[in-house]
Amino acid sequence: METAVATSLTLSILTGLCAGQGVLPQGPVNGAKGGTVMFITNLSPPAQPFIQISWSVGGANIITSTGSDIIGPVYGDRITLNNNTWSLELRNLTLDDSGEYRLAIITATAETINGSTKLVVYENVSDANITGPTNHLFADVSSATLTCEAAGNITAIQWMKEGQPLSAGGNILFSEENRKVSISPVKRHDGGEYLCKLINPVSSATASYSMIVNYGPDSMTILGEHIAEVESFTLIYCSVQSVPPAAFTWLFNGQQTGVHEAGYIIKSVSYNNSGDYRCHTRNDLTGHVVSMGHSLSVKEKAPPPLSPEGAAGIAVAVMLVVVAVALGLYFGITHHWNKKGNNKQKADTDTLSQTEDMSMSSSDKGREGHKLTTQIQDRTHDHKQPQPATSHTVATSHTPGTKASAGVHEYECVGNKKAGAPTPPPRGKLLTRQTNTDTGSNIYNKSIKW
Numbered sequence: 165m166e167t168a169v170a171t172s173l174t175l176s177i178l179t180g181l182c183a184g185q186g187v188l189p190q191g192p193v194n195g196a197k198g199g200t201v202m203f204i205t206n207l208s209p210p211a212q213p214f215i216q217i218s219w220s221v222g223g224a225n226i227i228t229s230t231g232s233d234i235i236g237p238v239y240g241d242r243i244t245l246n247n248n249t250w251s252l253e254l255r256n257l258t259l260d261d262s263g264e265y266r267l268a269i270i271t272a273t274a275e276t277i278n279g280s281t282k283l284v285v286y287e288n289v290s291d292a293n294i295t296g297p298t299n300h301l302f303a304d305v306s307s308a309t310l311t312c313e314a315a316g317n318i319t320a321i322q323w324m325k326e327g328q329p330l331s332a333g334g335n336i337l338f339s340e341e342n343r344k345v346s347i348s349p350v351k352r353h354d355g356g357e358y359l360c361k362l363i364n365p366v367s368s369a370t371a372s373y374s375m376i377v378n379y380g381p382d383s384m385t386i387l388g389e390h391i392a393e394v395e396s397f398t399l400i401y402c403s404v405q406s407v408p409p410a411a412f413t414w415l416f417n418g419q420q421t422g423v424h425e426a427g428y429i430i431k432s433v434s435y436n437n438s439g440d441y442r443c444h445t446r447n448d449l450t451g452h453v454v455s456m457g458h459s460l461s462v463k464e465k466a467p468p469p470l471s472p473e474g475a476a477g478i479a480v481a482v483m484l485v486v487v488a489v490a491l492g493l494y495f496g497i498t499h500h501w502n503k504k505g506n507n508k509q510k511a512d513t514d515t516l517s518q519t520e521d522m523s524m525s526s527s528d529k530g531r532e533g534h535k536l537t538t539q540i541q542d543r544t545h546d547h548k549q550p551q552p553a554t555s556h557t558v559a560t561s562h563t564p565g566t567k568a569s570a571g572v573h574e575y576e577c578v579g580n581k582k583a584g585a586p587t588p589p590p591r592g593k594l595l596t597r598q599t600n601t602d603t604g605s606n607i608y609n610k611s612i613k614w
């Protein structure tokens with residue numbers, strides 16, 4: 165290159181060309197094996213024809229034109245000389261064409277115009293390939309070395325991961341002029357698509373390698389409501405980080421469900437869907453297992469919005485009930501009730517009015533939780549049409565209710581002398597009911613403790 169600059173300067177002086185401007189551009193000129201290059205001069209046709217123009221490489225003649233042309237043996241059908249600018253095209257390049265190319269001109273006034281430039285012929289980069297570990301890689305345990313290779317002349321290698329340049333540091337080390345990348349130990353975020361780009365001035369090639377780093381399952385979370393309305397669609401979704409993807413198994417109250425998806429779907433929730441859902445995950449490659457529970461309680465459907473007339477009706481009904489309670493107290497209905505009832509529950513001793521619902525609830529109180537559940541469902545289905553002002557009772561204390569009726573506009577009356585000391589029903593089932601006389605909404609809240 166220094167030669168080229170020196171020559172250019174000389175030429176400038178000799179030919180009166182502007183200083184710094186050579187006959188040939190500063191090289192090197194890069195060519196691809198099998199390709200074509202053009203040595204372009206900045207000459208323009210002279211007023212008087214040149215006496216001689218010659219191109220040579222390493223002292224060997226390519227073409228000497230003095231009127232007739234003398235062409236070197238290997239250049240016969242590979243060159244074209246431009247008559248006007250004396251630029252030279254060289255085709256079907258071989259690696260042997262690399263070298264110093266010189267243009268020498270003798271002008272009509274016998275002055276000499278010389279120029280030279282360098283040609284470098286590269287073999288195109290092809291068949292790029294990354295080789296990497298063939299065994300399974302485990303996060304924080306394994307090491308990996310990726311080797312990038314290709315045919316042809318390679319002058320540089322760049323690595324990318326997921327579209328970003330990969331840089332050394334931390335657990336990443338480059339060696340053999342970027343041919344190799346060593347990652348030790350592999351982290352979970354080292355998994356992904358690696359790309360190596362092999363470059364020379366005339367071509368490039370890329371290869372990719374998908375590195376899988378196995379880990380998990382861990383970071384488990386379960387998404388989903390803990391309270392679902394009966395007959396609603398419910399999804400409990402189990403999320404876990406795992407490579408390869410974890411196998412899911414859902415247990416319900418300790419029993420296999422046959423569901424092996426991340427999402428546990430209940431298309432229409434029933435009361436018997438209350439309970440403990442356990443998401444169990446396993447990574448067959450790491451052998452790790454993680455599980456987590458999620459409780460679901462099923463509550464009564466929210467009532468349809470009340471019309472003003474309906475609300476007024478309810479208010480009247482409540483007042484009537486209050487009056488009835490007062491009358492009942494007066495006439496000693498409690499006594500009548502106790503005589504009639506076969507109910508032995510302490511919680512019922514304060515019950516002051518008897519209705520169909522009350523009878524039912526009382527007789528159920530001693531039974532097992534699952535029977536209560538059944539009855540709630542049955543009665544819920546019976547009450548497809550809300551019937552305001554039927555079967556009302558009035559609660560006198562807050563206690564875990566055991567009443568079975570589920571009519572939308574029913575009001576429960578459950579007294580408990582042991583107020584504040586709720587006694588869970590047998591088998592740990594707990595059924596509570598909250599009554600809101602302002603909105604007419606009732607909520608069953610059943611949960612199971614083990």
Ligand SMILES: *[C@@H]1O[C@H](CO)[C@@H](O)[C@H](O)[C@H]1NC(C)=O
Pocket residue numbers: 196197198199200288366367
């Ligand atoms: C090398 O690449 C150049 C440009 O991409 C192309 O013209 C030439 O034919 C290629 N050579 C071979 C041997 O494939």
Ligand SMILES: *[C@@H]1O[C@H](CO)[C@@H](O)[C@H](O)[C@H]1NC(C)=O
Pocket residue numbers: 247
């Ligand atoms: C260039 O020279 C060739 C012969 O050397 C001739 O056939 C051709 O006409 C010339 N072209 C021009 C544009 O002078």
Ligand SMILES: *[C@@H]1O[C@H](CO)[C@@H](O)[C@H](O)[C@H]1NC(C)=O
Pocket residue numbers: 256258
């Ligand atoms: C290019 O050169 C090779 C040998 O160097 C030859 O086999 C091939 O035919 C040439 N191709 C052309 C288009 O001249």
Ligand SMILES: *[C@@H]1O[C@H](CO)[C@@H](O)[C@H](O)[C@H]1NC(C)=O
Pocket residue numbers: 174266268276277278
């Ligand atoms: C120009 O090149 C010719 C042949 O390569 C050489 O004989 C001559 O000395 C050179 N002249 C200058 C000024 O470099």
Ligand SMILES: *[C@@H]1O[C@H](CO)[C@@H](O)[C@H](O)[C@H]1NC(C)=O
Pocket residue numbers: 291292293294295
């Ligand atoms: C990469 O190299 C491997 C092993 O040397 C070979 O099995 C594979 O076919 C190569 N892939 C490509 C695209 O050359």
Ligand SMILES: *[C@@H]1O[C@H](CO)[C@@H](O)[C@H](O)[C@H]1NC(C)=O
Pocket residue numbers: 259284285286287316317318
């Ligand atoms: C290209 O590779 C060939 C053979 O591998 C070698 O002889 C040649 O010097 C290389 N050329 C360059 C420019 O590196």
Ligand SMILES: *[C@@H]1O[C@H](CO)[C@@H](O)[C@H](O)[C@H]1NC(C)=O
Pocket residue numbers: 434435436437541
């Ligand atoms: C739960 O109740 C529904 C009806 O409400 C019934 O179809 C289903 O079989 C019950 N499932 C179990 C496990 O008892």
